Amino acid sequence: MDVLIIGGGLGGLVAALDLRMRGYAVTVVERQQYPFHRVCGEYISNEVLPYLRRLEADPAVLQPAQLTRFSLSSPAGRTLSVPLDLGGFGVSRYTLDLHLCRLAEARGVTVLQKATVTAVAFEAATDSHTVTLADGRQLAARTVLGAFGKRSAFDRQLQRPFFQQRSPYIGVKHHLRLPGYPTDLIALHNFADGYAGISAVEDNRLCFCYLTTRQNLKAQGTIAQLEANVLARNPHLRRILTEAEYLYPQPEVINEISFAPKSCVEEHMLLCGDAAGLITPLCGNGMAMALHGAQLAATHLHDFLRGRTTRATLETRYRHDWQRHFGQRLRVGRLVQGLFGQPVLSEAVVGGLRYLPAAVRALMRRTHGQPF
Secondary structure, eight states, rough: OOEEEEEEEEHHHHHHHHHHHHOOEEEEESSSSOOHHHHHHHHEGGGHHHHHHTTTTGGGGOOOOOEEEEEEEOTTEEEEEEEHHHHHHHOOOOHHHHHHHHHHHHOOOOOEEEEEEEEEETTTHHHHHEETTTSSSEESSSEEEHHHHHHHHHHHHTTOHHHHHOOEEEEEEEEOOOOOOTEOOOOOOOOOOOEEEEEEEEEEEEEEEEEEEEEHHHHSHHHHHHHHGGGGGGGGHHHHHHEEEEESOOOOOEEEESSSOSSSEETEEEOOOOOOOTGGGGOOOOHHHHHHHHHHHHHHHHHHHHSOOOHHHHHHHHHHHHIIIIHHHHHHHHHHHHHHSEEEEEEEHHHHHHTTTTHHHHHHHSOOOOOO
């Protein structure tokens, strides 16, 4: 085959659609079975729409929520609000990933579900890869794209530096219904040692997702106690937590979320999406970055597969383009994250930014891209 993609999230599936449209034989390996939930804020900036429409994958058929306003609150409930200049939309990963998978399969992409990659070997003599699956199958591919998410056992095999260092962060996601909640608003609410985002997705539901620390959870004992004793000190969060209807019995949880810098090339594999770098939830645009990364990877792989570049040039150019498009967004995201989470500092920052809406919009522009 021409391209094997490890991971069937946004980056992997959209890269598969792009590369298949260019005429390549593509296989996606996904360890879970669609549809399934992921810990994700489920907001996507409209910067991605021209690209998705070119791929004939317009998300409008899923009837996503249209998001045009942004609000931020301090732990005590002070708020600031600004319009979203470019706007965005909300759609659940449960719905969107399944939709993209079906599109990919209908167009000739092979999607192997409930399959796990255990090894990737690059063979210099043939300038190609051999990919081994957990069931013993071996697949030969001219190129491999890694789109295996925030944290994978495969990161350990690659001995990636961020995987060797413990991260204090955990992520939690609920789907809710809350009558009267504005469907055009994405809101971020601070609390002690964390922050939560809430916005509408399809079918009159809300995605409620938050980041905090293992220590915060350990001190409270359970997620329910954490939400009641810590998150609910913010009055906006208290209303959500006490008035909303929870749509599935247990939240989705992910541990060891790392915002440390990552490489976008490993062992002659290009990486995209969260595998290549994770933007902080306060900047709320990881899904758009994953889609843009898929577009960059597909473009560079196309040049290589057509014989226009060598493998060394492929990797060098991809690294350069990835840093040019995303390096600053990630750096600004880490800077912004440092301003929140501590109650005193959060109160001061939100209190000050309330009188500087232009500064808020400038920060947002630095963590969002342009239509592509």
